Amino acid sequence: KAGVTQTPRYLIKTRGQQVTLSCSPISGHRSVSWYQQTPGQGLQFLFEYFSETQRNKGNFPGRFSGRQFSNSRSEMNVSTLELGDSALYLCASSLGGAQDEKLFFGSGTQLSVL
Amino acid sequence: GENVEQHPSTLSVQEGDSAVIKCTYSDSASNYFPWYKQELGKRPQLIIDIRSNVGEKKDQRIAVTLNKTAKHFSLHITETQPEDSAVYFCAASIMGRDDKIIFGKGTRLHILP
Numbered sequence: 001k002a003g004v005t006q007t008p009r010y011l012i013k014t015r016g017q018q019v020t021l022s023c024s025p026i027s028g029h030r031s032v033s034w035y036q037q038t039p040g041q042g043l044q045f046l047f048e049y050f051s052e053t054q055r056n057k058g059n060f061p062g063r064f065s066g067r068q069f070s071n072s073r074s075e076m077n078v079s080t081l082e083l084g085d086s087a088l089y090l091c092a093s094s095l096g097g098a099q100d101e102k103l104f105f106g107s108g109t110q111l112s113v114l
Numbered sequence: 115g116e117n118v119e120q121h122p123s124t125l126s127v128q129e130g131d132s133a134v135i136k137c138t139y140s141d142s143a144s145n146y147f148p149w150y151k152q153e154l155g156k157r158p159q160l161i162i163d164i165r166s167n168v169g170e171k172k173d174q175r176i177a178v179t180l181n182k183t184a185k186h187f188s189l190h191i192t193e194t195q196p197e198d199s200a201v202y203f204c205a206a207s208i209m210g211r212d213d214k215i216i217f218g219k220g221t222r223l224h225i226l227p
Contacts, residue, residue, distance in 0.1 A: 040219065
């Protein structure tokens with residue numbers, strides 16, 4: 001069974017640009033959640049999508065948005081990039097909700113904002 | 115909302131000794147507590163989890179204990195080995211409720227030769 005796949009692996013952008021990250025969950029998993037990882041801040045929850053509906057949202061500005069498609073693949077978009085958005089963005093999939101059971105993480109997208 | 119605090123942020127132990135990482139949570143309704151291990155350059159992976167209906171769970175050299183009254187839970191690693199070097203994250207959530215999972219900030223564990 002293929003694991004969680006995130007693309008691209010690395011991204012370099014400049015301030016003010018926007019970026020779209022992609023996450024393909026494990027086949028059959030309906031939940032995709034997204035996390036921002038920065039040194040010293042751990043894994044900060046961005047949002048969760050379940051069956052194409054946003055289920056929960058973390059404390060991030062509206063510049064961070066996402067969506068989920070009918071095949072459970074998810075995308076995350078960040079508009080008007082700021083230097084502080086530089087981070088590793090991880091997605092995770094699970095059969096049920098992210099709060100209920102084991103999460104399977106992707107390898108992440110390393111975003112650098114210059 | 116839920117808040118999870120994790121201590122220490124860095125921990126160095128001699129190979130063969132035990133390591134303990136502690137987390138506290140704020141929402142007494144939390145009932146699911148997983149632990150994830152992230153080796154350098156790799157993705158986080160679940161190593162053990164506990165639900166609030168039990169006080170302790172073991173899996174070989176790893177154990178997790180939960181104190182619901184004090185609202186804290188701990189990860190215990192015995193007979194540490196070099197491959198235990200990693201960042202460990204605790205988390206807390208409320209199963210069955212439409213709410214987010216909250217992670218601690220992580221503990222970097224160094225196993226010294």
